[in-house]
Amino acid sequence: MKQHSKEQVEATxxxxxxxxxxxxxxxxxxxxxxxxxxxxxxxxxxxxDAKGNWNFKGYEMDEVK
Known part of the structure; x- marks a missing residue:
């Protein structure tokens, strides 16, 4: 399973x-x-945030069960 860069995950x-x-x-x-x-x-x-904008804070790989 390929791991994508933080930038790729955030952009998606x-x-x-x-x-x-x-x-x-x-x-x-x-x-x-x-x-x-x-x-x-x-x-x-x-x-x-205080202005009502949604900001990306992080991610994790989600394991398939």
């Missing part, structure tokens, strides 16, 4: 994060899982 996550924004405006953190084909799975974490 940033391109789809809008699909995962919580409906509750009081939420300040979110995380979601995604796959970079063919089989690299990641979990990413975001935090909302």
């Amino acid at each position: 996550a940033n391109s789809i994060v809008n699909h995962f924004i919580p409906k509750d405006p009081n939420e300040t953190k979110l995380s979601f899982h995604f796959t970079i084909p063919p089989a690299s799975n990641y979990k990413v974490n975001y935090e909302k």
Whole structure:
């Protein structure tokens, strides 16, 4: 399984994060899982800043069970 660079994971996550924004405006953190084909799975974490922008905070490889 290929491990992608932080930049690749962050760029991919940033391109789809809008699909995962919580409906509750009081939420300040979110995380979601995604796959970079063919089989690299990641979990990413975001935090909302004082201006309401969601900022990438980190990621981890998501093990396939």
